[in-house]
Amino acid sequence: MKxxxxxxxxxxxxxxxxxxxxxxxxxxxxxxxxxxxxxxxxADVGSGTGKLSEIFxxxxxxxxxxxxxxxxxxxxxxxxxxxxxxxxxxxxAESTGLASGSIDCITTGQVFHWFDLEKTRPEFARVLKxxxxxxxxxxxxxxxxxxxxxxxxxxxxxxxxxYQQVRHENVVAEIDKFFAPQVAALKIFENxxxxxxxxxxxxxxxxxxxxxPGTEAFLAMLNSLREVFDxxxxxxxxxxxxxxxxxxxxxx
Numbered sequence: 001m002k003x004x005x006x007x008x009x010x011x012x013x014x015x016x017x018x019x020x021x022x023x024x025x026x027x028x029x030x031x032x033x034x035x036x037x038x039x040x041x042x043a044d045v046g047s048g049t050g051k052l053s054e055i056f057x058x059x060x061x062x063x064x065x066x067x068x069x070x071x072x073x074x075x076x077x078x079x080x081x082x083x084x085x086x087x088x089x090x091x092x093a094e095s096t097g098l099a100s101g102s103i104d105c106i107t108t109g110q111v112f113h114w115f116d117l118e119k120t121r122p123e124f125a126r127v128l129k130x131x132x133x134x135x136x137x138x139x140x141x142x143x144x145x146x147x148x149x150x151x152x153x154x155x156x157x158x159x160x161x162x163y164q165q166v167r168h169e170n171v172v173a174e175i176d177k178f179f180a181p182q183v184a185a186l187k188i189f190e191n192x193x194x195x196x197x198x199x200x201x202x203x204x205x206x207x208x209x210x211x212x213p214g215t216e217a218f219l220a221m222l223n224s225l226r227e228v229f230d231x232x233x234x235x236x237x238x239x240x241x242x243x244x245x246x247x248x249x250x251x252x
Contacts, residue, residue, distance in 0.1 A: 194239050
C-alpha cells in the first residue's frame with residue numbers, strides 16, 4: 001500500500017501540468033442521471049492534483065478532495081485552495097476520514113485500479129447517503145486510432161517499468177463486482193490533448209510506469225520518444241485521443 005501511495009510523489013507537478021482534464025459534459029450526465037446539483041456534496045477520492053475536483057468546484061459543489069499522497073495533495077491545495085467549497089483531506093479510499101452518510105456523490109478519476117476494493121466498497125457505502133451515487137471515471141488513452149498512438153504504445157511497452165502490470169484496464173472487470181448487486185451504467189465522451197515535444201516529454205514523465213527522470217533508462221526512452229515525435233508530428237504537434245469512460249451506480 002505504501003508503494004502505491006508514493007508512486008507519484010516525484011511526478012506531482014508533471015501530473016498537474018500534463019495529464020488531461022475531464023470533459024465538462026460529465027456534469028450534465030450526473031445532473032440528469034444522478035441528481036447532481038450545485039448543492040450536492042462530492043467526495044473526490046484519490047483526488048491527486050485535483051483535476052477532477054476542479055470541474056465540481058466550478059459547478060458550485062462542496063468537494064472533499066481525499067488524497068493520501070502528500071506531494072499530490074500539496075499541489076491540489078496550491079491550485080484549488082482558494083476556491084470556495086474545496087476541502088483537502090488526508091485520507092484514502094479504504095479510510096476516507098469522512099462522516100458516515102455525509103456524501104451525495106463519490107467520484108474517482110484515473111485511480112480506481114490502485115484501490116483495495118474489498119476495503120473500499122464498504123467505506124464508500126458508509127460515507128454515502130442512502131440516495132448517493134458512486135462514479136468511476138477514466139481518461140482511457142486510445143491505443144491504435146492513429147499511427148502516433150500506435151507508436152507511443154509500442155514505446156511504453158519497450159521502455160516502461162511495470163506498464164503492463166499496472167494499466168487500469170486490468171481491473172475493468174472488477175467494476176461489475178464492485179457495484180453488485182446493483183448494475184453500473186456507462187457513458188463515454190471524447191477527449192483530446194495536443195502537445196509539442198516539450199509537452200509530450202512532460203506527459204510521459206507524469207506516468208508512474210516510466211523510468212525515473214535523470215536515469216539512463218529515462219534518457220533512452222526520451223531518445224525513442226524524439227524519434228516517434230519527429231516521425232508523426234504535424235506542424236510540430238501530436239494529438240492524444242481519449243475515451244473518457246464514466247461508470248455510475250449505487251452501492252446501497
